[in-house]
Amino acid sequence: MAVITMLAKYKTTVKEPGIPGVLKMMEDVFSFTPNDPRSAKKLKVDFRNIKGHKFSKDGSKQALLNLTQVPEKGGGYIFEFNNFADRNVCRDFVGKVLGKFQTLTSEQTDQPSSGKVTASEKATASIEQLSTKEMEHRMKLLREDSELQKLHKELVFGNVLTESEFWATRKALLDDDSDRTLKQRTGFKSAMLADIRPSTDGQTNKVTFSLTPEIIHQIFSEKPAVHRAFLNFVPVKMTEKDFWTKYCRAEYLHRTKNSVAAAAEAAEDEELAVFLKHDDILANEARRKIRRVDPTVDMVADFSDDYIHLSVHGILQDGNKETIDSENDFAKRTLAHDVNRHATVVLEGRALDIELRDTRAVAEALARSKEASSVDTSDENANLGRQERAVRMTELEDLQASHSLPYASLCIKDPREYFDFQQVNALKALGGTGSRTIDYSLNTEDAYYYLLQQISEVKLQGVHNPVVQSDTALKVLTGLTQQISSTRYNLGKNPQESVLDRFPKRTKDEIMLHWMSIQELLRHFWSSYPITTAYLYNKVLRLKSAMADIYQKLKAIKDVQSDFRHQISLLIQPMLQSLDAAFAHYDAEEHKHSTKNGARLNGFVQ
Amino acid sequence: MNSASAPSKLYSNDVSLLVVLLDANPFFWASSAAASGDSASQHHPTAVLSFSKLLNHVIPFLSSLLLLNQFNQVVLITTGVNSCSYIYDSEEGGAESATGKVPAACSKILLRLEEFLTKDRLLGKGPDKAVASSVSSLLSGSLSLALCYIQRIFRSGTRHPQPRGSPDGPEQYVAVMNAIFTAQRSMIPIDSCVMGVQHSAFLQQASYITGGVYLKPQHLDGLFQYLSSVFATDLQSRSFLQLPRPAGVDFRAS
Numbered sequence: 001m002a003v004i005t006m007l008a009k010y011k012t013t014v015k016e017p018g019i020p021g022v023l024k025m026m027e028d029v030f031s032f033t034p035n036d037p038r039s040a041k042k043l044k045v046d047f048r049n050i051k052g053h054k055f056s057k058d059g060s061k062q063a064l065l066n067l068t069q070v071p072e073k074g075g076g077y078i079f080e081f082n083n084f085a086d087r088n089v090c091r092d093f094v095g096k097v098l099g100k101f102q103t104l105t106s107e108q109t110d111q112p113s114s115g116k117v118t119a120s121e122k123a124t125a126s127i128e129q130l131s132t133k134e135m136e137h138r139m140k141l142l143r144e145d146s147e148l149q150k151l152h153k154e155l156v157f158g159n160v161l162t163e164s165e166f167w168a169t170r171k172a173l174l175d176d177d178s179d180r181t182l183k184q185r186t187g188f189k190s191a192m193l194a195d196i197r198p199s200t201d202g203q204t205n206k207v208t209f210s211l212t213p214e215i216i217h218q219i220f221s222e223k224p225a226v227h228r229a230f231l232n233f234v235p236v237k238m239t240e241k242d243f244w245t246k247y248c249r250a251e252y253l254h255r256t257k258n259s260v261a262a263a264a265e266a267a268e269d270e271e272l273a274v275f276l277k278h279d280d281i282l283a284n285e286a287r288r289k290i291r292r293v294d295p296t297v298d299m300v301a302d303f304s305d306d307y308i309h310l311s312v313h314g315i316l317q318d319g320n321k322e323t324i325d326s327e328n329d330f331a332k333r334t335l336a337h338d339v340n341r342h343a344t345v346v347l348e349g350r351a352l353d354i355e356l357r358d359t360r361a362v363a364e365a366l367a368r369s370k371e372a373s374s375v376d377t378s379d380e381n382a383n384l385g386r387q388e389r390a391v392r393m394t395e396l397e398d399l400q401a402s403h404s405l406p407y408a409s410l411c412i413k414d415p416r417e418y419f420d421f422q423q424v425n426a427l428k429a430l431g432g433t434g435s436r437t438i439d440y441s442l443n444t445e446d447a448y449y450y451l452l453q454q455i456s457e458v459k460l461q462g463v464h465n466p467v468v469q470s471d472t473a474l475k476v477l478t479g480l481t482q483q484i485s486s487t488r489y490n491l492g493k494n495p496q497e498s499v500l501d502r503f504p505k506r507t508k509d510e511i512m513l514h515w516m517s518i519q520e521l522l523r524h525f526w527s528s529y530p531i532t533t534a535y536l537y538n539k540v541l542r543l544k545s546a547m548a549d550i551y552q553k554l555k556a557i558k559d560v561q562s563d564f565r566h567q568i569s570l571l572i573q574p575m576l577q578s579l580d581a582a583f584a585h586y587d588a589e590e591h592k593h594s595t596k597n598g599a600r601l602n603g604f605v606q
Numbered sequence: 607m608n609s610a611s612a613p614s615k616l617y618s619n620d621v622s623l624l625v626v627l628l629d630a631n632p633f634f635w636a637s638s639a640a641a642s643g644d645s646a647s648q649h650h651p652t653a654v655l656s657f658s659k660l661l662n663h664v665i666p667f668l669s670s671l672l673l674l675n676q677f678n679q680v681v682l683i684t685t686g687v688n689s690c691s692y693i694y695d696s697e698e699g700g701a702e703s704a705t706g707k708v709p710a711a712c713s714k715i716l717l718r719l720e721e722f723l724t725k726d727r728l729l730g731k732g733p734d735k736a737v738a739s740s741v742s743s744l745l746s747g748s749l750s751l752a753l754c755y756i757q758r759i760f761r762s763g764t765r766h767p768q769p770r771g772s773p774d775g776p777e778q779y780v781a782v783m784n785a786i787f788t789a790q791r792s793m794i795p796i797d798s799c800v801m802g803v804q805h806s807a808f809l810q811q812a813s814y815i816t817g818g819v820y821l822k823p824q825h826l827d828g829l830f831q832y833l834s835s836v837f838a839t840d841l842q843s844r845s846f847l848q849l850p851r852p853a854g855v856d857f858r859a860s
Contacts, residue, residue, distance in 0.1 A: 447632035448727045450639065452720060454657040459716050461658075467666045468830045476828035480835065483850045 003027075004093050006086050008079040010034070010043065014064065018080050025093055030067075032079075043077065052132055053094045055087065063087040067094065096163055099135050138167065151516050155546075165524060165539075211244060219247075220366050221345045224285075230363050503564055510557065511571060514550055518575055521547050525582055529589070544586055551579050621677040622840040623759060625752040628664065628693075630684045630723065631743040634802065655801060655826045663829040665712050670834055672696055681755060682715065683748050684722055688729040690748040692755070693718045745808065746781030749796075753788050779808075786812045795819075795844075797837050801826060810852060819849045 004025040009018030010032050021034035032043040045067075056064040063081040081087040142149045152166060220227040226247065233243055468476075503511075525543045528536045558572050635657045668680050682694040694715045789796055795818035798809035805822060813820035823832045839847055 444632075444727070444730060447636040448723055450636040451630065451632045451657055451723055454635070455661070455716050455719055455723075457658045458661045459713070463665055463712060464662050467663065468828050472825060472828040473831040476823070476825050476831040477835065479824055480832070480850055484848050 004090060006081065006090055008032070008081050008086075008090075011078050011080065014062070014078065018078075023079055023090070025090060025097075027097065032077075045077065047094075047097050050094075050098065052098065053091065054132075055091050065091055065094070095132070095135055099138065099163065141170075147512075147516060150513060151520060154513075154517060155520060166520075217366075218342075218345070220363060221348075222341050227363060227366060231367055503568070507557075507562075507564075507568070511568070514554060514557075515575060517550060518547070518579065521550070522578060522582060529585070531589070540586070544583070547579055547582060551576065554579075621675055622671075623679045623681070623756065624671055625681045625683060625755060626664070626668065627745075627748045627752060628682060628684050629743050630686050630719070630726075632687070632723070634743075638802070655829065659826075660801075660829070661716075663833065665715060667830055667833040667838070668694075668696075669711065671838055674838065674840075679759075681752075683751055683755075684719065685743040685745060685748040686722065686726040687743055688726050689722075690744055690751055691722050691725075692751065693722065742778065744778070746778045746785055749782065749785035749789070753785060753792070753794070756794060757792070782808050782812070786815055790816050795841070797821075799823065799829075799832065799837065801829075805852075820852050821850055 004023075006023050006025075007020070008023040009020050010023070011018035019034050019036075021032055021036075024031050024033070028048070029044060029046050031045075034042065050067045052068050054066040054068065056062060063084045063086070065079045065081065065087050067077045067079075079087075079090070081090070142152055155166060220230070230243060238246075521543050525540065525547070528540050528543070531537050531540060554572050554576055558569050558576075560568075562568070639656055668682065671678055671680050678696075680694070680696045681692065684691060684693050694711070696711070786796065789812070794816060796809075796812045796816045797818040798806065798813050798820045800806050800809060800820070800822045810820050812818070819836055821832060821836055823829060836849055839849070
């Protein structure tokens with residue numbers, strides 16, 4: 001493992017100017033020596049005490065690297081570098097070392113150093129956790145896949161491959177995971193955020209409403225009239241703040257049930273009136289839905305969807321049951337209305353996937369998505385389709401003709417039997433019958449006479465005692481046992497079973513592990529050719545020694561006497577062949593290289 | 607039709623009725639005896655068995671079957687060239703005399719065999735000389751006899767093992783297949799033990815379709831061992847025993 005030496009400034013907090021000096025990082029320990037020999041701030045810390053590292057974003061004011069300690073000791077060591085390149089080199093090194101330690105100790109919990117960053121963190125001097133996240137990610141992959149872990153342990157800790165080489169071929173694994181986590185769509189919260197309650201300050205007469213982008217998104221989804229008003233008014237007629245002030249005022253008036261005051265204010269301020277009126281967009285939608293109802297009772301909508309115009313049944317908000325003047329045509333929203341509307345919106349799902357930053361952006365995006373969806377619904381073809389479906393569903397089964405036709409069921413034989421049959425023929429062709437039969441032509445009389453003679457022979461001699469000699473019997477039994485247990489008769493009979501499953505577990509695991517190691521090693525081996533740098537050359541040497549080890553092990557497995565020897569050798573043969581090919585290539589290259597060098601040295605062509 | 611290769615009935619006990627079809631084709635046995643007398647270099651010494659030796663194995667086998675279970679029943683049918691006949695039925699009572707060295711049942715068998723052979727010879731109307739390999743015994747006839755008997759008895763758990771040596775007669779194909787399918791319908795496994803040089807396609811198919819065992823013994827000296835370890839297994843035990851299977855089945859219609 002390399003040693004990194006870098007100029008750096010050591011500080012205990014970010015604000016400090018820092019003590020200039022030299023930072024040296026080795027495999028398991030790092031040390032800092034200040035330039036000023038009189039300074040007392042010499043450091044020598046074991047990496048085992050370092051739990052994690054944080055660093056500032058590339059491009060921010062300072063190139064910082066913070067090595068955080070074990071929680072008991074607290075604090076950390078902050079180093080500032082002259083440029084980001086230096087800092088990044090150190091950071092990678094630290095990451096590698098920490099990763100090694102973490103897999104050695106095989107910690108299960110998340111690193112405490114990777115401070116969870118929430119989305120609402122400010123951008124200045126932000127601390128990114130990308131590299132630790134990657135480390136975590138790798139560890140998670142290793143933890144989940146035990147085969148990968150075994151491979152990793154064998155190759156990386158055997159110093160055959162370095163960590164980066166190992167993961168270089170597995171970028172797909174690392175990338176996939178992150179993509180997956182982003183794809184999940186979150187829906188609206190089922191709590192009614194839009195039902196915002198203001199906080200009142202007991203002393204002054206102010207009422208404070210707090211709106212977050214999430215709440216705004218919900219309000220726009222639930223009240224399309226407000227959405228439309230926003231798009232129209234802001235920023236043409238009023239600023240966003242004004243808009244929300246008016247909206248909140250309207251909500252407040254509605255909540256306090258002060259209908260007279262509401263009417264008064266609405267008369268004054270026509271924008272305010274918008275918020276208090278019926279949501280006509282909703283009404284339109286409800287009417288359209290009712291028209292589209294499938295007569296075959298597909299309960300998409302019915303009259304009570306237009307709940308806004310229903311006569312008042314439910315409990316008004318705040319539990320007040322008094323009836324309201326009908327001259328005010330302001331929205332008589334009841335609790336039921338609001339809850340229903342909210343539920344509809346939640347079930348429809350979140351239309352936008354983007355992050356909520358700006359109200360304006362939210363509004364526009366929502367408008368765009370609504371446009372897209374409304375184009376689909378107002379289609380003539382859709383109407384036709386619906387009618388056709390209605391006709392189809394109202395089929396009366398009693399009046400239909402009977403559908404049952406006479407049929408003959410298929411008889412499908414197992415195709416494997418065909419292959420068994422072919423095997424028998426092949427055996428016969430090979431002369432499985434043994435010796436040729438010699439035809440004898442016999443006299444009928446003689447034949448019968450012979451048989452009768454045989455019978456009388458038995459009569460005379462009686463049945464032999466013992467019937468069968470013991471050694472013959474033993475021969476028979478062993479022959480039968482071998483025949484029954486022979487794998488020849490079991491192969492190919494069961495499609496679910498594979499040859500590997502019939503081996504004992506240990507053998508199977510061993511063979512699988514060797515196979516995976518060979519795959520990995522060969523992949524790296526063949527990708528290292530042609531050898532252009534010394535690094536590649538060393539790598540090839542390392543790989544070659546590892547491959548030679550495995551080769552020996554495979555040969556040993558092949559030579560073990562067991563019932564499955566034939567199957568095992570069949571499996572191992574291609575592995576050995578691939579290794580042989582790699583060795584041959586290596587030797588050829590070596591030879592070429594040496595003759596080239598030899599020619600160059602001597603100046604003669606050999 | 608269905609080609610279910612194993613009966614799905616659950617046998618509750620190990621009582622069995624065994625119908626043994628013995629091939630008594632004189633041409634085959636005589637020719638195999640002649641062949642063994644010939645230069646033995648071409649044949650395996652154990653590949654042929656004389657008829658007397660065969661009887662020496664089969665008769666104890668039948669007795670041992672009767673020993674296995676008190677209620678077991680054994681029936682012996684011979685397959686001749688011109689006819690077939692019931693030779694022995696263990697249910698038959700009757701006073702028999704043990705003649706000399708031979709136990710009672712055995713002597714009965716032998717006697718009947720002799721009678722059968724003489725009758726068979728008389729029935730033969732063919733030429734006086736015949737090539738041994740072209741004369742086949744009446745497998746279909748004996749199978750039918752066996753099946754009828756079984757139906758009459760109508761007991762579950764019946765089998766027939768059949769030692770058989772002579773070649774398949776193609777003229778019997780349809781009859782044999784009919785008998786085999788009947789056996790399959792009645793869920794009667796047909797086991798075959800083949801001696802002689804060639805495999806028998808008929809019997810392979812019969813055993814395969816009915817779910818029986820097909821065996822061509824390597825060491826004919828130990829025929830009794832083969833019979834008692836493979837063919838004596840009753841149907842209930844076969845559900846958990848592993849019996850030898852042929853590598854493949856020859857499905858050709860000869």
